[in-house]
Structures are given as C-alpha cells and as structure tokens.
Amino acid sequence: VAALSAVEPPRCLDGLPLRVGDRVVWSVAASCGRCATCRRGLEQKCQYLRKYGHEALADDWRLSGGFATHCVLQPGTAVVRVPESVPDEAVVSASCATATVAAVLSAAGDPAGTELLVTGAGMLGVTASAMAAQAGAAVTVCDPDPWRRELARRFGAARTLAPDEPTGRADIALELSGSPSAVGTCLAAVGLGGRVVLAGSVSASDPVPMDPQRLVRNLITVTGVHNYRPRDLAAGVAFLTRHHGTYPFAELVGGWFGLGQLDAALAAAAAGPAPRQAVRPAAEALPPRAAGEPPRPGGRRPGGRRP
Ligand SMILES: [Zn+2]
Numbered sequence: 001v002a003a004l005s006a007v008e009p010p011r012c013l014d015g016l017p018l019r020v021g022d023r024v025v026w027s028v029a030a031s032c033g034r035c036a037t038c039r040r041g042l043e044q045k046c047q048y049l050r051k052y053g054h055e056a057l058a059d060d061w062r063l064s065g066g067f068a069t070h071c072v073l074q075p076g077t078a079v080v081r082v083p084e085s086v087p088d089e090a091v092v093s094a095s096c097a098t099a100t101v102a103a104v105l106s107a108a109g110d111p112a113g114t115e116l117l118v119t120g121a122g123m124l125g126v127t128a129s130a131m132a133a134q135a136g137a138a139v140t141v142c143d144p145d146p147w148r149r150e151l152a153r154r155f156g157a158a159r160t161l162a163p164d165e166p167t168g169r170a171d172i173a174l175e176l177s178g179s180p181s182a183v184g185t186c187l188a189a190v191g192l193g194g195r196v197v198l199a200g201s202v203s204a205s206d207p208v209p210m211d212p213q214r215l216v217r218n219l220i221t222v223t224g225v226h227n228y229r230p231r232d233l234a235a236g237v238a239f240l241t242r243h244h245g246t247y248p249f250a251e252l253v254g255g256w257f258g259l260g261q262l263d264a265a266l267a268a269a270a271a272g273p274a275p276r277q278a279v280r281p282a283a284e285a286l287p288p289r290a291a292g293e294p295p296r297p298g299g300r301r302p303g304g305r306r307p
Contacts, residue, residue: 172194
C-alpha cells in the first residue's frame with residue numbers, strides 16, 4: 001500500500017484498517033453493494049462491476065491493471081493482508097486462481113471423503129487438486145498434457161488420466177478447462193447425488209449434450225461459478241498461508257519480468273509449460289527457474305528490490 005484515501009479510510013476483510021506499507025492482495029472485481037444483483041447476494045456479478053485488468057482505459061480509472069507501477073483500488077474491493085512468510089511466487093495467483101477455486105469448492109459442497117474429479121490441470125486445476133486433497137478428497141485429475149498431469153500429482157492428485165481414459169465414478173466433478181468435451185466428461189462421471197461445478201467455460205463453445213433423465217434420477221446438481229465473493233479471497237489467502245510449502249505453488253510461476261519486458265513475458269506465457277509468468281513492475285527480468293531450483297523468497301531476490 002503506497003497511499004490511502006483520507007475521505008474513506010479502507011479496511012481489510014478482517015475489519016482492521018489498511019496501513020501504508022501493508023502487503024496485500026485484492027479481489028479481481030469491485031462491487032457497488034447497492035444494486036439489485038448485489039442485494040440478491042450475487043455481488044460477484046454486480047450490475048456495476050469493475051474488474052481489475054479487464055477494463056478499457058477510462059478517465060475516471062486509469063490505473064486499473066497490473067502492467068503499471070501502481071494500481072488504484074476502487075470502493076467495494078475486498079483487500080486481504082498477506083503475511084510476510086508467504087513468498088510473492090506463492091501468493092500472486094490468490095486473487096485469480098486460488099479465490100476462484102475457493103468459490104468452486106464452496107459451490108461443490110464438503111469434499112471430505114469424496115471421490116473428486118478435476119478436468120484441466122492448469123492453474124485452476126492444480127490449485128483445486130491441492131485444496132480438495134487437503135480437505136480430504138481422493139482427487140483424480142484429467143488433462144491431455146503429460147507434464148501437467150505430473151504437476152497435478154505434486155499438487156495432491158491421487159490419480160491422473162488422459163482424456164481418453166475412463167474416469168470411474170465421482171461424487172464431485174470440477175470442470176476447470178473450458179473444453180466442451182470435458183464438460184461432458186464431468187456430467188457423465190458423477191453418480192447418485194453428484195455435484196458438477198463448471199467454471200472453465202468462459203468463452204463461447206459448442207453446446208454439450210445432456211441426458212436429463214440421468215440428472216433427474218440421480219439427483220445431480222450442475223452449478224456454474226464465475227468470479228467470487230470476498231470470503232473466497234480470504235479463504236484462498238488462508239489456504240496459501242498455511243500450505244504454500246505443502247504444495248509447490250511457487251513453481252507455477254515460470255519467470256519474472258519488469259515493465260520493460262512485457263513482450264518477453266507474453267511470449268514466455270505463450271510458450272509454456274509454466275502455468276504463469278509474473279510481472280514485477282519494479283524489477284528486472286529473472287530467467288525461468290531450473291527444475292529443482294528452490295523458490296526465490298518474495299522481494300529478497302539477488303540484487304535486492306529495485307526502487
Ligand atoms: Zn452492485
């Protein structure tokens with residue numbers, strides 16, 4: 001936190017006031033809290049929702065994204081303080097993947113003791129694997145990429161599958177890839193009382209066939225999740241604080257780039273296989289970590305933080 005509004009001093013989700021110098025993450029979107037949608041309890045889909053990193057440059061909100069030295073937070077943004085013990089690499093995804101997965105698991109119901117299928121082993125999928133395994137589920141992760149399947153095993157998956165392999169029966173299925181065929185896999189995998197949560201399908205795709213009788217007779221619930229509530233961000237940060245050392249979250253970030261190297265960062269993101277590349281506005285680029293190299297602690301990398 002570099003500066004605070006004197007008019008309306010902002011508070012963290014825990015109710016305590018923000019202070020200059022605090023190390024924080026904030027929700028991907030700001031909600032008005034007053035519109036009919038917010039009043040229905042769907043503040044993540046507020047009629048006046050403004051999303052960080054998703055908005056065109058506007059005169060009343062120029063600093064709204066991550067490719068800048070500073071970001072101006074809007075009223076209605078959930079802010080969570082991050083303990084110094086959690087490295088940057090482990091927490092950078094908190095307000096995207098981790099909070100989204102917390103929302104997905106909240107929609108899925110208690111995973112303890114369930115057979116839980118995850119389709120897609122990207123950032124969301126491996127995070128879901130870790131959070132569900134930690135909550136007591138037996139997790140199976142399905143992904144076409146062998147490197148990602150191996151990654152999922154390191155994030156708590158008991159079993160991994162290629163898409164052409166049989167899934168077996170699941171109590172809960174989480175679709176986090178966006179692939180229409182994976183949606184079909186999830187619908188077919190759950191049995192009696194099954195719950196399917198779809199969160200990967202965020203762009204237009206072909207329709208997916210559905211057998212209504214199978215859903216009805218088996219009391220199957222299908223739910224969509226998009227964006228998340230403030231409590232999901234708090235749950236995500238709490239999970240990373242407790243378990244950033246249990247699962248190799250820091251390894252999901254392939255490299256770090258300064259603002260002068262955005263083209264290289266985007267090229268590295270497109271080249272894969274690391275699920276994310278990071279931009280540190282005040283840093284010069286660091287090469288991708290070699291396999292087995294330990295994570296670099298946040299803000300204390302060789303040469304120190306640049307002004
Ligand atoms: Zn609203």
